[in-house]
Amino acid sequence: MIVKRSVQYLDDRLGSSAFLRAALTKVFPDHWSFMLGEICVYAFLALLITGTYIAFFFNDSSSLITYNGPYTSLIGRMVPQAYASVLNLSFQVPLGLLIRQMHHWAALVFIGSIILHMMRIFFTGAFRKPREINWTIGILLFLLAMGEGFLGYSLPDDLLSGAGLRIAYSVAQSIPYIGSSIAFAVFGGVFPTENTTQRFYVLHVWILPLLMAGVIALHLGMVWRQHHTQFPGRKATENNVVGSKLWPSYAIKSIALMIMTFAVLALLGGFFTINPVWMYGPFEGWKIASPSQPDWYLAWLDGSLRLGPAISLTLFGHTISPLFWSGIVLPLVLFGCMFAWPEIERIVTHDELPHNLDDMPYEKPWRLGIGVAVFTFGAVLGTASSDDLQANYWHIDVESLLFFYRILLVVAPIALGLLAFVIGSELRTRFETRDGQTQVRRATLIRNAQGGYDEQNL
Numbered sequence: 001m002i003v004k005r006s007v008q009y010l011d012d013r014l015g016s017s018a019f020l021r022a023a024l025t026k027v028f029p030d031h032w033s034f035m036l037g038e039i040c041v042y043a044f045l046a047l048l049i050t051g052t053y054i055a056f057f058f059n060d061s062s063s064l065i066t067y068n069g070p071y072t073s074l075i076g077r078m079v080p081q082a083y084a085s086v087l088n089l090s091f092q093v094p095l096g097l098l099i100r101q102m103h104h105w106a107a108l109v110f111i112g113s114i115i116l117h118m119m120r121i122f123f124t125g126a127f128r129k130p131r132e133i134n135w136t137i138g139i140l141l142f143l144l145a146m147g148e149g150f151l152g153y154s155l156p157d158d159l160l161s162g163a164g165l166r167i168a169y170s171v172a173q174s175i176p177y178i179g180s181s182i183a184f185a186v187f188g189g190v191f192p193t194e195n196t197t198q199r200f201y202v203l204h205v206w207i208l209p210l211l212m213a214g215v216i217a218l219h220l221g222m223v224w225r226q227h228h229t230q231f232p233g234r235k236a237t238e239n240n241v242v243g244s245k246l247w248p249s250y251a252i253k254s255i256a257l258m259i260m261t262f263a264v265l266a267l268l269g270g271f272f273t274i275n276p277v278w279m280y281g282p283f284e285g286w287k288i289a290s291p292s293q294p295d296w297y298l299a300w301l302d303g304s305l306r307l308g309p310a311i312s313l314t315l316f317g318h319t320i321s322p323l324f325w326s327g328i329v330l331p332l333v334l335f336g337c338m339f340a341w342p343e344i345e346r347i348v349t350h351d352e353l354p355h356n357l358d359d360m361p362y363e364k365p366w367r368l369g370i371g372v373a374v375f376t377f378g379a380v381l382g383t384a385s386s387d388d389l390q391a392n393y394w395h396i397d398v399e400s401l402l403f404f405y406r407i408l409l410v411v412a413p414i415a416l417g418l419l420a421f422v423i424g425s426e427l428r429t430r431f432e433t434r435d436g437q438t439q440v441r442r443a444t445l446i447r448n449a450q451g452g453y454d455e456q457n458l
């Protein structure tokens with residue numbers, strides 16, 4: 001009754017009954033994997049809510065003050081005001097530590113769900129015509145999310161984030177000819193400088209969230225306009241969508257997922273400590289946190305810097321740092337290929353047709369193999385980012401681990417990519433898809449006269 005009255009109210013004033021009726025009867029696929037995108041949206045809402053609360057208490061100044069708060073280990077020390085405000089939020093503001101940790105966990109869930117959502121899109125071919133633009137928008141959102149996460153991670157002005165900022169500053173400086181100017185413009189001077197926190201605060205609280213909100217809105221608008229893709233089934237075709245209507249079934253399911261997402265974030269924030277900046281201490285330029293690892297979504301970049309080739313070139317009197325190859329060239333190549341992938345696949349397959357039905361991952365074994373290889377490549381880089389911790393735990397020298405990971409970085413992606421290709425090819429022969437219907441090819445083994453076995457279809 002409430003929905004009916006609301007629709008009637010809006011229709012009497014805006015004449016919107018036709019649009020609302022069509023919206024409420026819009027059909028969404030029921031497969032669980034389609035909910036990964038919604039987790040992204042709900043995690044983003046959690047970030048906005050918790051981030052707004054944090055902003056009321058955060059001080060973006062890097063000016064030094066004498067700490068006289070409840071954390072006794074730091075009493076009497078000179079600390080940046082930004083760092084002191086984070087300690088105050090954590091120990092003195094009601095619900096401060098819970099909200100702050102929920103905010104950090106929400107960032108991890110947000111980026112993790114984006115990655116899983118992109119993997120579903122890639123392995124099922126949901127990026128193909130007419131959804132190439134939405135694939136591009138999704139990758140852009142992923143880049144913005146990583147940048148936003150790094151900025152937020154850097155704001156407390158603690159020793160651990162300071163080590164990450166020092167690395168980022170050095171990578172920016174490695175860009176030939178213009179690197180120093182870019183680093184100076186972004187960081188507000190020669191690092192460390194008091195301007196960095198203030199600039200990052202504006203980017204983190206205003207600019208990037210507005211960009212991300214716009215990108216998410218555009219992404220959802222295009223999904224609404226183009227309709228969802230769906231997996232093949234008895235009733236599913238290229239011209240329809242089989243599933244639940246927006247109201248009431250899909251809306252109730254989506255609201256339940258939102259409540260569960262918020263509940264899980266509250267559970268994580270309340271019971272699992274993350275980024276305890278009071279243990280790291282304030283940032284001081286002559287110190288570095290050891291061991292220091294970034295959040296997992298940036299670990300692959302840290303690993304690439306550790307495993308990258310120590311090659312420096314001198315061109316026209318300018319030396320190109322080894323950091324340039326691992327910190328700039330590798331990400332540009334990787335994300336350039338991701339942006340161009342729909343066009344690359346179109347050229348390879350000569351497929352110009354629109355697709356509203358998804359592939360099962362095994363239907364394109366070569367795509368499956370490439371995806372697994374790239375994911376493995378990133379996983380090895382991410383694992384290598386903690387080589388100092390591993391060396392200490394396993395009592396192995398770091399140089400041996402670096403050598404091992406450099407070999408693994410070449411061997412593992414090729415081996416697992418080929419394995420995925422072989423498995424996908426085998427599954428494709430067993431599950432043949434024709435006219436949107438999945439059929440199982442049943443077979444049995446028959447012993448032949450020579451003592452071997454032949455496969456015979458049933």
